[in-house]
Amino acid sequence: MTMLRQGSRAIDKLVIIGHGxxxxxxxxxxxxxxxxxRHIHVFGDEARPAYNRxxxxPLLAGEIDENGIALRDAEWFAQHDIRLHxxxxxxxxxxxxxxVTDNCGEHxxxxxxxxxxxxxxxxxxxxxxxxAGIHGFRTTADVDTLLAASGCGRRAVVIGGGLLGLEAAEGLRKRGMTVTLVHRARHLMNRQLDAQAAELLSAELARRGLELRLGCQPTAFEGDGERVDGVLLDSGERLPAALVVTAAGILPNAEPGLAAGLAGERAIAVDDTLTTSDTHIHALGECCEFEGTTFGLVEPIHAQVEVLAERLCGGDARYALGDCATQLKISGIDLYAFGVLDPEAGDEVLRYVDIxxxxxxxxxxxHGVLVGGVLYGDTRDGPWYFHQAQRRRDLRACRDTLLFGAHDASQQLEEAA
Known part of the structure; x- marks a missing residue:
């Protein structure tokens, strides 16, 4: 490993809290x-190295095993002289x-x-x-717990109809449970999908055997004093449940930074260099907030990583908020959505549907620029549409073929250039 010459801004000791x-x-x-x-130490709460969350x-559904979600083994850390704890x-x-002091008392x-x-x-x-019996769905330990709990009964309730809730519900259904999904909005994935796309999604999930309760939310969990056996909804319905999964939002694990006096409200505040109110401390990913925004999707966090890596190596990269695309990861269901969900006055809305x-x-x-898109079923052109939106390209020249995909639209744009 080659280091910077003496007198440069090379960092000697880097400590990373969290290994996701x-x-x-x-x-x-x-x-x-x-x-x-020169010296890098990374500390993770979980007993295993980072994995693909x-x-x-699919791990819950039994489609892959834990080896299929592994990112790097111990040999990689040794090869790159990185100490993993x-x-x-x-x-x-x-x-x-x-x-910093760890739970073993070492400094x-x-x-x-x-x-x-x-x-x-x-x-x-x-x-x-x-x-007992009420769980989250964030880690491999959660998966193990859900699989063990699924043996206690055949009925499960999943609360939350966003990405994580749908994936948890489908995973449990594939394990043989009867699953009811509860979502407070009138349609699934209401932050990413319009009503028509959500209706197609609901119909497919119902066809698979998933029970839906939309436009309602839980008011109480009921049980025998020890273990949950039902969920009471604000509609008055009681859902029997031997297992409950809550997937209706996340909370940043910001406590380590906030307890140390770092600035922040919902999470640890950072500037465009991913630096906190202490110039020697950075925050990254779901535990940080930038310009009042917190993060839960992969794309913006990857962008943060690129900036922080450059900063830690002496560069001057800066982070800025950007658009993100959403994809649902359920076998046999393809969704791709990005940008504006609700059109404004004067916007043109193009639709294609084949029920x-x-x-x-x-x-x-x-004004001819693509600002939002929802694709259900055939999503192959989703990344192309998203790229055009990011470029803010005027697409009026291919307006008539735009709905039919990248090939025809691109050809028409080239002819008009």
Whole structure:
């Protein structure tokens, strides 16, 4: 490993708190650079190295095993001279001495500290919330718990009709459980899909055997005093449940930074260099907030990683908020959505629907520029549409063929150029 010459801005000791997808991606970017910090220590609460959390749904469904979600093995860390401390929790950050203390009482000094502690499931503060059998869906340990709990009964209730809730519900259904999904909005994935696309999604899930309760929410969990056996809804209905999964939002794991006095409200506040109110400490991913925005999708966090890796190697990269695309990861169901969901006055809305084939597209044009899209069924052209939206390209020249995909639209744009 080649280091910067003496007198440069090379960082000697880097400590990273949290070993999830974000911090692992950061480590891989740093491992590519000669200017990387000399000594790198990364601490993870979980007993195993970072893994691909996006694949928790197929893991729950039994479509892959834990080897299929692994990112790097111990040999990789040894090869790149990075010290991994799995199953170690950092209990305290001392900003004055630039030292962290782990749950074994050991002290670790840093020149720079990165907090990448992720998030946790948001649970409901309702009567019966302390009953056994109510779980989140964020880690492999959660998957193990859900699989063990599924043997206690055949009925499950999943609360939350967003990405995570749908994936959890489908995973449990594939394990043989009868699953009811509860969502407070009138249609599924209401932050990403319009009503027509959501209707197609609901119909497909119902065809598979998933029961839906839309436009309602839980008011209490009921049980025998120890374990949950039902969920009471504000509609008055009682759903029997041997297992409840809450997937209705996340909470940033910002406590380590906030307890150390770092600025922040919902999460640890960072500037466009991913630096906190302490110039020696950075925050990354779901535990940070930038310009009042917190994060839960992969794309913006990957962009943060690129900026922070450059900064830690002496560069001057800056982070800015950008658009993101959403994809649903359920076998046999393809969704792709991005940008504006509700059109404004003067926007042009283009729609294509083939109920029999299960295909749907809705594109929103604003002064000829694509500002939002929803695709259900055939989503192959989703990334092309998203790219045009990011470029803010005027698409009026291919307006008549735009709904029919990238090939025809691109050809028409070339002819008009």
């Amino acid at each position: 997808m974000a911090s692992q991606r950061l480590l891989e970017r740093l491992a590519e650079r000669d200017e990387r910090p 996006i694949l928790l749904s 799995s199953g170690r929790r950092i209990e305290r950050i001392d900003r004055q001495t630039r030292c 670790w000094h840093y020149d720079r500290l990165v907090i990448a502690t992720g998030s946790r499931a948001r649970f409901f503060d309702l009567p019966g919330a302390a009953l 029999e084939a299960g295909d749907y597209r809705r594109l929103i044009l604003r």
